[in-house]
Amino acid sequence: xxxxxxxxxxxxxxxxxxxxxxxxxxxxxxxxxxxxxxxxxxxxxxxxxxxxxxxxxxxxxxxxxxxxxxxxxxxxxxxxxxxxxxxxxxxxxxxxxxxxxxxxxxxxxxxxxxxxxxxxxxxxxxxxxxxxxxxxxxxxxxxxxxxxxxxxxxxxxxxxxxxxxxxxxxxxxxxxxxxxxxxxxxxxxxxxxxxxxxxxxxxxxxxxxxxxxxxxxxxxxxxxxxxxxxxxxxxxxxxxxxxxxxxxxxxxxxxxxxxxxxxxxxxxxxxxxxxxxxxxxxx
Amino acid sequence: xxxxxxxxxxxxxxxxxxxxxxxxxxxxxxxxxxxxxxxxxxxxxxxxxxxxxxxxxxxxxxxxxxxxxxxxxxxxxxxxxxxxxxxxxxxxxxxxxxxxxxxxxxxxxxxxxxxxxxxxxxxxxxxxxxxxxxxxxxxxxxxxxxxxxxxxxxxxxxxxxxxxxxxxxxxxxxxxxxxxxxxxxxxxxxxxxxxxxxxxxxxxxxxxxxxxxxxxxxxxxxxxxxxxxxxxxxxxxxxxxxxxxxxxxxxxxxxxxxxxxxxxxxxxxx
Numbered sequence: 046x047x048x049x050x051x052x053x054x055x056x057x058x059x060x061x062x063x064x065x066x067x068x069x070x071x072x073x074x075x076x077x078x079x080x081x082x083x084x085x086x087x088x089x090x091x092x093x094x095x096x097x098x099x100x101x102x103x104x105x106x107x108x109x110x111x112x113x114x115x116x117x118x119x120x121x122x123x124x125x126x127x128x129x130x131x132x133x134x135x136x137x138x139x140x141x142x143x144x145x146x147x148x149x150x151x152x153x154x155x156x157x158x159x160x161x162x163x164x165x166x167x168x169x170x171x172x173x174x175x176x177x178x179x180x181x182x183x184x185x186x187x188x189x190x191x192x193x194x195x196x197x198x199x200x201x202x203x204x205x206x207x208x209x210x211x212x213x214x215x216x217x218x219x220x221x222x223x224x225x226x227x228x229x230x231x232x233x234x235x236x237x238x239x240x241x242x243x244x245x246x247x248x249x250x251x252x253x254x255x256x257x258x259x260x261x262x263x264x265x266x267x268x269x270x271x272x273x274x275x276x277x278x279x280x281x282x283x284x285x286x287x288x289x290x291x292x293x294x295x296x297x298x299x300x301x302x303x304x305x306x307x308x309x310x311x312x313x314x315x316x317x318x319x320x321x322x323x324x325x326x327x328x
Numbered sequence: 329x330x331x332x333x334x335x336x337x338x339x340x341x342x343x344x345x346x347x348x349x350x351x352x353x354x355x356x357x358x359x360x361x362x363x364x365x366x367x368x369x370x371x372x373x374x375x376x377x378x379x380x381x382x383x384x385x386x387x388x389x390x391x392x393x394x395x396x397x398x399x400x401x402x403x404x405x406x407x408x409x410x411x412x413x414x415x416x417x418x419x420x421x422x423x424x425x426x427x428x429x430x431x432x433x434x435x436x437x438x439x440x441x442x443x444x445x446x447x448x449x450x451x452x453x454x455x456x457x458x459x460x461x462x463x464x465x466x467x468x469x470x471x472x473x474x475x476x477x478x479x480x481x482x483x484x485x486x487x488x489x490x491x492x493x494x495x496x497x498x499x500x501x502x503x504x505x506x507x508x509x510x511x512x513x514x515x516x517x518x519x520x521x522x523x524x525x526x527x528x529x530x531x532x533x534x535x536x537x538x539x540x541x542x543x544x545x546x547x548x549x550x551x552x553x554x555x556x557x558x559x560x561x562x563x564x565x566x567x568x569x570x571x572x573x574x575x576x577x578x579x580x581x582x583x584x585x586x587x588x589x590x591x592x593x594x595x596x597x598x
Binding site: 221223224226227229230231232233242245246248320321322323324325 | 387388389406407408409411412413415417419421422423424432433435436464465466480481484
């Protein structure tokens, strides 16, 4: 909402109804319901395609089970209590792994973004580590952290931390330098500027980084539960490989995707509430 | 040029060089200026003449490479609350409301709470933002944001106001309104103003004195007194004396621009 009457509302609706051509114009705003509908139609179409090829027997169930079979597998896991148990174990590992990474990455990223010396000292190291394949680190993590939950959490930490730190550094660097200068002219010390100007100014960006990186932690779940795990959503999928239980694999993959989506949505909602002042102005 | 040691701001032998790719680049060769208290001074010149650099050094945000700047006889060693700064970009703290932004500037002041609130209220009124105290900057237009920035730079009662193209990002109509508003506020709070701008009309309309800087390296090319009566109204810009000053200043700037272009062409950068 713009409070200034002299500012025309952005994306103001035109008087005439939008024609079909208007839906595919460069950067053109489209009606909200069309936007939402488009996002529903594509998954439904893929689902229909999936159902079609399996119902017509075009692929063998070993390669692609029908949507019905996958849902039935989901129902079986849910009613036997396996699903909830797996989800609880995996969510716990993800939460701890991601939180541990975040607790370290936020201060380190903020320091790197503000002090060139710290950036110079850490950036080359982090840039190298972030390209190392996490799967290759499994033997080392077992050696260091054993075969319990801790090893899984270490893998999730390693998969998240390095990218997260560099992104937070960028979030901090992207704030307007004049904000810092304004703080200096108002007589604030470096520490006060860091805490009361740089941090709040960078916080919407940092929150977005946290949202994106929790998604990456989810994608590392199967890697984390690859070795020496008895439970977990990722473990269930790896076990199913042995028995060629394709329906379990597909269900597990979709379910992890679904939980990731829920996490993302929760972060977005919380972000909108936390940073009301940052809401884009709408007409 | 001699400087008057009793002036509010005394700039003598000021020099600034930057290091660009290992080579020293002289932004300001030598500037000598004295600015009496409560004078409104506009600084104009082609891009790259060092006007913003000069302002930053007076503000204590950049260090001179040589020479010195005295304010009330004391050398500038860094930013200080005797100087208020308004930047070209909207440097508001977006997580604070309009009154929050202005109040934040008073945090380092020892005034009692009630007096601070009175000052915040007074300056919100002065820049015409009554009714918008609780709005967030993102809800405001560019002109309104700069009003907040002006209030924030004045609320702690500095004796010098430094403005770096504060209206450069505004449309022409809003800019005109803001110039009148600034003059109105300034008539009431007579601080010394250093106002950097590209806009010659703006420079003359606002100031007692227009300093034209020469470029590469920067130095004072002309120092022109604006002998126009105050208070000034918007139609001043059509009066013969205004036009004569404008013609004179435009000619000086044009000469500088041509020199810079010729230098660029011969250096193969044009």
